[in-house]
Amino acid sequence: MIEFKNVGLVYPNGTEGLKDINVTINDGEFVVIVGLSGAGKSTFIRSINRLVTPTSGSLLVDNEDILKFRGSNLRKLRTKTGMVFQSYNLVKRSNVLKNVLAGRLGHTGTLRSIFNAYKKEDIGLAYESLKRVNIEEKIYNRADELSGGQQQRVSIARVLTQQPKYILADEPVASLDPPTSHQVMTYLKKINKEDNITTIVNLHFIDMAMEYADRIIGMRAGEVVFDGPVSEVSESTFEEIYGRSIREEDLRGGADES
Amino acid sequence: MTNENNSLTSKKVPPIYPAKTKVQVTLIFFVVLGIYIFSMSWTQRQMAGGFGGALGNMFTVIEKFFPPNTAVISAIWGPMVETIQMAIIATTFAAILTVPLAILAAENITTWKPLYILTRTFLNILRTIPDLVLAVIFVGLFGIGLFPGILALVIFSLGILAKLISETIESVDMHPLEAMRSSGGNVFQVIWYGLIPQVLPQYTSLVLYVFEINIRASVVLGLVGAGGIGLILNQQLGFYNYPNAMMIIILIFVVVIVIEYISTRIREALL
Numbered sequence: 205m206i207e208f209k210n211v212g213l214v215y216p217n218g219t220e221g222l223k224d225i226n227v228t229i230n231d232g233e234f235v236v237i238v239g240l241s242g243a244g245k246s247t248f249i250r251s252i253n254r255l256v257t258p259t260s261g262s263l264l265v266d267n268e269d270i271l272k273f274r275g276s277n278l279r280k281l282r283t284k285t286g287m288v289f290q291s292y293n294l295v296k297r298s299n300v301l302k303n304v305l306a307g308r309l310g311h312t313g314t315l316r317s318i319f320n321a322y323k324k325e326d327i328g329l330a331y332e333s334l335k336r337v338n339i340e341e342k343i344y345n346r347a348d349e350l351s352g353g354q355q356q357r358v359s360i361a362r363v364l365t366q367q368p369k370y371i372l373a374d375e376p377v378a379s380l381d382p383p384t385s386h387q388v389m390t391y392l393k394k395i396n397k398e399d400n401i402t403t404i405v406n407l408h409f410i411d412m413a414m415e416y417a418d419r420i421i422g423m424r425a426g427e428v429v430f431d432g433p434v435s436e437v438s439e440s441t442f443e444e445i446y447g448r449s450i451r452e453e454d455l456r457g458g459a460d461e462s
Numbered sequence: 463m464t465n466e467n468n469s470l471t472s473k474k475v476p477p478i479y480p481a482k483t484k485v486q487v488t489l490i491f492f493v494v495l496g497i498y499i500f501s502m503s504w505t506q507r508q509m510a511g512g513f514g515g516a517l518g519n520m521f522t523v524i525e526k527f528f529p530p531n532t533a534v535i536s537a538i539w540g541p542m543v544e545t546i547q548m549a550i551i552a553t554t555f556a557a558i559l560t561v562p563l564a565i566l567a568a569e570n571i572t573t574w575k576p577l578y579i580l581t582r583t584f585l586n587i588l589r590t591i592p593d594l595v596l597a598v599i600f601v602g603l604f605g606i607g608l609f610p611g612i613l614a615l616v617i618f619s620l621g622i623l624a625k626l627i628s629e630t631i632e633s634v635d636m637h638p639l640e641a642m643r644s645s646g647g648n649v650f651q652v653i654w655y656g657l658i659p660q661v662l663p664q665y666t667s668l669v670l671y672v673f674e675i676n677i678r679a680s681v682v683l684g685l686v687g688a689g690g691i692g693l694i695l696n697q698q699l700g701f702y703n704y705p706n707a708m709m710i711i712i713l714i715f716v717v718v719i720v721i722e723y724i725s726t727r728i729r730e731a732l733l
């Protein structure tokens with residue numbers, strides 16, 4: 205369970221990234237966060253694994269206030285919150301298997317990982333993860349030899365290998381074409397259901413949010429302006445969140461092509 | 463059509479560079495030009511007397527140096543190998559010591575400002591000391607031999623290597639490092655998995671490059687007493703034994719060319 209209690213975040217340059225956020229995310233939920241560029245979606249998601257640190261309030265993950273975490277506590281928190289990024293964030297010169305094994309870093313001792321002495325189970329797990337996203341035939345390819353969609357699947361395999369309790373995905377499909385976007389979202393949704401991993405995804409496409417989310421959180425200017433199940437969401441809800449009428453660019457489309 | 467053309471010519475087109483930059487660049491250009499012209503006329507005045515005599519001297523010098531004494535090859539081969547070893551040992555030590563220093567001198571990895579500035583300053587100071595000065599100091603401290611030469615080379619090449627590699631590190635893609643960090647990796651794991659693979663080709667290439675420099679530098683350092691073939695060359699010149707000196711120079715020439723050729727080939731294959 206993730207609980208934001210009066211969480212605020214002011215960046216060093218004075219920008220207010222989050223303003224008095226109160227949100228509880230229950231285990232197993234698939235939450236999509238929507239909002240215009242600059243609304244604070246990334247700031248919200250990155251607070252959960254402390255890539256950024258809120259400056260006020262308290263943020264509880266499994267009933268522990270993570271805002272004071274340092275050192276090994278912080279690494280433990282990050283070990284149970286996997287992350288998927290817009291730009292995949294693979295080591296381009298390393299092969300797929302090595303990239304996926306990086307998901308085990310938090311579970312592996314420094315010496316063991318530096319000598320590449322991963323446990324047999326870890327390598328098996330990495331291979332299983334690759335299979336789950338249907339990319340196991342690329343196991344020894346260098347990451348930069350893959351297409352964008354394939355790289356994002358590798359990054360999902362990496363996060364699966366991490367065996368996290370939470371998955372945070374920051375605009376995972378923003379650099380992909382519509383069919384590939386749906387493929388990636390389908391994998392995320394499937395993992396959420398099969399492994400019961402709480403998943404929080406930032407999106408700015410309305411149609412995709414509606415299609416995959418259980419619950420939608422709308423943000424504007426650092427504040428949560430909507431929070432509710434998909435069934436309560438209509439076009440006017442989005443117009444409220446965005447503060448303007450819906451445009452073509454807010455839709456990804458191509459759902460049937462996938 | 464004509465309308466458009468007219469409007470284009472009549473419209474005020476902004477310059478690519480602001481006027482202020484133009485003035486500055488022009489000023490700098492003329493100052494640099496002035497320095498060149500001054501130094502050219504100055505050196506020519508100095509050399510005017512030298513040139514005439516040099517040509518005449520050349521033949522007498524060449525006569526003395528030739529033919530090289532091929533008989534000494536077996537005797538000078540040992541010191542030559544010593545010089546190469548000196549360069550190898552020095553480059554190896556520098557390559558190892560560079561790793562922590564380069565990481566500490568990279569702003570994107572060492573986010574704690576004071577430590578970064580301290581390392582940077584240290585490296586800058588290292589680089590201001592010429593290798594010859596280092597050698598002279600160490601020969602003074604430890605006596606004539608290979609050790610002071612190696613020490614001088616280590617410090618000399620450390621300055622260059624750490625600087626170049628820290629700049630390579632600063633240009634890496636930070637995204638994978640963020641991913642490693644967010645999966646719970648500690649500092650060493652993040653560096654090992656996210657950073658090292660990205661800089662390894664450049665690192666190897668730069669180490670080889672510094673090795674080439676060290677081969678040449680170690681000959682020169684020998685001249686001031688830091689062991690190896692340079693020391694022998696200096697002795698032979700001191701005894702006015704020019705045919706022997708010539709043979710040494712030819713040997714050095716061949717060895718340097720062979721090593722540079724091999725090293726260049728490896729570096730080409732890497733990048």
Ligand SMILES: Nc1ncnc2c1ncn2[C@@H]1O[C@H](COP(=O)(O)OP(=O)(O)OP(=O)(O)O)[C@@H](O)[C@H]1O
Nearest residue numbers: 215217219220221240241242243244245246247248
């Ligand atoms: N490191 C930072 N330093 C200062 N201000 C920042 C920083 N990161 C983000 N901001 C500011 O905080 C606000 C929220 O940014 P955030 O990245 O969370 O928005 P977002 O909703 O993810 O936008 P996008 O859809 O463009 O990714 C913006 O005004 C942004 O300019």
Ligand SMILES: [Mg+2]
Nearest residue numbers: 245246247375
């Ligand atoms: Mg963002």
